[in-house]
Amino acid sequence: MDGRWPGWGADAGLVVLTFLPALLSQPYVDTSGAAWASLTVYEAVGVVILLLRRRLPATAFVVGFGTLLVALVGSAGAGAKLSPLAFLPLAVLLYAMGSHCASWRRTVSAVLGVTVLSAAGLWLNRMTTNSDDFQGGLDVLAALAPMPLAWAMGLAARTRQELLAAAERRAADAHRAQALEAAQATQRERTRIAGEMHDVVAHSLTLLVVHAETLRARGGELPDWARTQVDGLAAAGRQSSGELRDLLRMLRDPADAAPLQPVPDLGELGALLDSHRAAGGPVGLTTAGALESVPGPVQLATYRVVQEALVNARRHAPGAPVRVSVDGAAGELRCEVVNGRAARRGTAGAGIGLGLVSMEERVRALDGELTAGPTEDGGFRVVATMPWEPAGV
DSSP states (O other): TTTTTHHHHHHHHHHHHHHHHHHGGGTTTTOOOOOOHHHHHHHOOOOOOOHTTTTTTHHHHHHHHHHHHHHHHHHHHOOOOOOOOGHHHHHHHHHHHHHOOOOHHHHHHHHHHHHHHHHHHHHHHHHOOOOGSSSSHHHHHHTTTTTTHHHHHHHHHHHHHHHHHHHHHHHHHHHHHHHHHHHHHHHHHHHHHHHHHHHIIHHHHHHHHHHHHHHHHTTTSSHHHHHHHHHHHHHHHHHHHHHHHEEEEHHHHHGGGGOOOOOOGGHHHHHHHHHHHHOOEEEEEEEEEEESSSSSHHHHHHHHHHHHHHHHHHHHHHTTOOEEEEETTEEEEEEEEEEOSSSSSSTOOOSSHHHHHHHHHHHHTTTOOEEEOTTSSSOOEEEEEEEETTTHH
């Protein structure tokens, strides 16, 4: 409703500015009853016609001209004159025809129709009055002469609007082309990165798994502790290979982002912790709440947080005890991973500092919060909290 008020307000203002001057000037031209009657009927019909100028510009112009002609001829036949400002609505209708009528056939038809009406009106005027004072002459010609200028102004306004619309379309097309080019460039970069990762990482990782499987095949020649380490190495290598394949597929084609293997969830925390123990790190797990009801994205983010925290503990605090607690009660999952002081020196320069960044991005994507920092006893604590809604709520 609000969007229609400006249009109605503009039409109301135009009606007032178009028809009020003739009413105000008529007392200075002719105060006879015939003149007022003709002007009143003409302006009442003209208001309706003016409101239809956008929808039916050519028809409104022809009908408006015909109404004015009838008013002029009728008042002249009764010995009355109308104010010259009665021609003002005709200029508005001509402007509307120029700015809203895109069909040249209708424009030419309207001009021919007005020409025929003019000839008929002139003949009727000559037939209904004998006085030269009330027969159309130079005064009518002077009022009609500037009228084509109104049509030309309307045509210029419509041409300008069409040029602006064409410029906007070209800008939109250029924006779409630019977006398409950017998407293609992004896809090419994804493909290049995927190729680099395949060449640099996938081949080496595959070779690592092959060596681990070879050692497993000769497990009888290895001590017990070595067999356990080799089994953990092979399992971790196979899991990493599968996740790397999924990542490379997503980089090459984002539309094909569905993983080939099941996405890890909280049910696999036990296996994750077993792999950490196999690498020589003591770890304990405490769970609470209905973890099986936690949504999949929250379970995956929690699994990745625990996985990255355990990797960091092995790098920076090898041999330190680790405590993992996961609580999914009260519509909020809280995951805490705390490791103690390192039992031996960590790997110098291990990692590139992106582990915590990756964890924080995962948690924030789910409207959660992650805090990490050293503990008083020389260990490290990672705490992630993520909201979740139970099914059916």
